Amino acid sequence: xxxxxxxxxxxxxxxxxxxxxxxxxxxxxxxxxxxxxxxxxxxxxxxxxxxxxxxxxxxxxxxxxxxxxxxxxxxxxxxxxxxxxxxxxxxxxxxxxxxxxxxxxxxxx
Ligand SMILES: [Zn+2]
Numbered sequence: 855x856x857x858x859x860x861x862x863x864x865x866x867x868x869x870x871x872x873x874x875x876x877x878x879x880x881x882x883x884x885x886x887x888x889x890x891x892x893x894x895x896x897x898x899x900x901x902x903x904x905x906x907x908x909x910x911x912x913x914x915x916x917x918x919x920x921x922x923x924x925x926x927x928x929x930x931x932x933x934x935x936x937x938x939x940x941x942x943x944x945x946x947x948x949x950x951x952x953x954x955x956x957x958x959x960x961x962x963x
Pocket of ligand 1: 936937938939940941950951952953954955
């Protein structure tokens with residue numbers, strides 16, 4: 855048995871458990887009972903964690919999880935192009951760094 859993912863939010867660990875299980879890899883959630891209901895325990899040793907039952911599955915499970923993590927990371931990192939001057943600013947900027955015009959982040963449908 856080998857641990858592939860650990861996080862203080864049970865819901866997150868549980869989400870990855872479902873993904874990995876869906877790929878046909880047997881897993882086990884540890885410390886799950888420690889977070890049900892009451893308070894989160896702020897000690898990483900007690901965070902819920904996801905393990906693969908067979909060490910051979912570790913690489914595949916790790917790839918499934920990290921693919922999702924990379925995709926999540928990529929989302930807010932996209933640059934926003936200013937409609938006035940065409941300069942690119944990071945998406946967490948509220949306005950263009952070059953001309954200071956506010957971004958219109960509302961999406962038209
Ligand atoms: Zn601009």
